[in-house]
């Protein structure tokens with residue numbers, strides 16, 4: 001039989017698979033063959049979801065919460081999210097300004113679909129989370145990558161933002177605490193950006209999914225809280241995956257101006273419909289239940305971060321800033337003379353350590369290591385990394 005050639009839609013021609021998912025799958029495949037891989041690829045807590053959250057979902061199943069629900073989310077969960085945003089972030093939303101999504105990822109995807117026209121520009125500071133540029137492209141828009149390196153503390157500045165503006169600028173993606181760098185924007189830095197954003201009439205996607213994972217006394221601030229004008233222009237996106245170890249549950253949310261949320265609800269109604277009903281009851285328990293496990297996990301992540309940084313300090317040619325949030329270390333590998341792809345391929349092939357090439361985040365001079373893994377793996381993996389780097393010198 002003659003094979004049928006797949007002719008994919010044009011808009012798909014520029015889209016790459018998620019590098020973090022690819023490297024994680026490769027590491028898992030090796031592990032399945034019995035290879036001892038130290039995996040620092042995944043952006044996923046290694047903890048189990050807290051028991052009271054799992055119990056709530058089991059109860060919801062037993063109570064028959066197994067049918068189609070409202071597309072926008074279970075009303076009780078939308079109310080609880082509105083309450084959380086008020087309490088934690090100083091933001092006042094009606095529950096009808098909140099959409100429950102299939103993870104934080106779908107919140108951002110839906111927004112790019114409803115806000116961007118073909119040819120519009122989405123400003124994305126680099127290093128960025130891998131999916132932002134691809135989501136812009138999937139909307140037919142143009143990702144405008146604005147490098148913000150170590151000199152800027154890996155943060156977008158008002159000057160860099162101003163220099164990137166064109167008549168087609170429509171949306172800017174901010175992510176604090178940041179994946180992959182762990183950078184956290186201060187209130188003052190956000191206020192200065194907000195001024196430029198309001199003056200330029202942009203929309204902001206404020207991706208706050210790591211807000212609970214913050215160290216060294218840093219403070220998480222939502223840019224939406226910095227005045228009524230920026231509030232009106234911000235879409236706050238978040239989810240339960242990282243803070244509550246709920247990656248597989250696929251529950252996230254977006255809050256913002258009602259017309260935009262309504263459009264995102266319509267899109268969700270034609271794509272995925274409601275988020276898994278009983279998973280939403282788990283998310284409700286996450287918000288309403290005790291928060292001490294979130295704090296315990298945060299402290300453990302902090303210890304692992306310190307352990308990883310301590311090893312890195314002794315590796316010649318590798319440089320890492322101290323991350324203030326999330327669970328990643330972004331390491332400058334420029335002095336090794338390797339690009340990030342080759343570095344990570346060799347590290348995995350020769351030393352069985354999985355790391356993600358910085359190229360996936362828009363910076364080929366870095367690699368990303370996740371410290372959402374146990375201390376023993378960090379010890380073993382860092383020793384292997386040290387041997388690899390010594391061999392390069």
Ligand SMILES: Cc1ncc(COP(=O)(O)O)c(C=O)c1O
Nearest residue numbers: 043103104105129179239241252
């Ligand atoms: C910055 C950032 N935003 C959003 C997401 C999406 O998270 P999820 O869809 O698992 O809730 C991730 C996950 O890695 C992330 O790192």
